[in-house]
Amino acid sequence: MPRASDPSLLARLERLELRARTAVEGLAGGSHQSNAFGASTTFAQHREYVPGDDVRSLDWKLMARTERDIVRQYEEETDLTCYLVLDASASMRFGSLDWSKHEYGTWVAAALAYLLSLQTDNFALAITQGAEITKWMPPRRGESNRVALIETLDQIEANGEGDPGTGLEAAVARMERRGLVVWISDCLGEPENAVRAASRLRHDGHDLITLRILDPAEIDFPYGRHTRFEALEGINHLLLEPRAVRDAYLDEFEKHGATLRRGLRALRTDFRRLPTSDALDIGLNSFLSARTARLRRSRR
16 A cells, blocks of 8 residues: 555645645654654753744743743754755756656655654755755744745745755855754755765754655666657757667766765765655655754753
8 A cells, every 4th residue: 555655645635735744644653653753741941932832832830930931842842953955956847757856855845844843843944946045944943934834835946057066055154053954956966066065064063964856767767769858957958869878877877876975974964865756754764863863962
């Protein structure tokens, strides 16, 4: 039976909000359930109330004594800030299935925002198109932030040229608080640009998860007949006999991926390749593992 986070099922749902909720609820109830999912009941500390906090966490007795708005924090709520960086450059429009890499990427981002909202974390969104940041939502927590983020993802279209690694580096300059950065991209740029951005992130005290979104046709190059390949970034096109170039393409593609993966992992960052045919819970579990690791380090 297909999982709730299977993209072939999510593609049938009309609203991004519903796709995100379905993917996350499928994770919570499925065989890949994480211990980090849901609220913890182990008390950690008190802190000042900020807009967006769940009013159920208010400590009314302490508020009566101090005349200040105070909430109780639990172990899994130690004020994590997560930055979602979505590559929406033109290459993300590609798709050999009923959905594109861009659509799949928005599903991943929306599902992560839903998880972050459940965990009462702060979360931000950066949309990059090539080297440009075309949308920035600063880190906030709460339902209203999640709704605004979903609306933004619904409106954005994949467009623009340039190296996605350069876009990630531009986003770093906006990140004022240390946190967990989730980069959602096909990473079809120069590996050294991505590694340079990751190095700056690590230098600034951030953790990084790279979720590399790829279409199965990019991975396997299944074309068999004389084919015209159109450039999504630029105006060039190629007429090729795919069988004559398949081995060379796959060799270069794997070399590019290996260089990227090796450079990012050398910086102690997490890297996961996500074909758009895979269920979303693979990426969600990678995120939850990295989130739990950062929270544990922050409590030491």
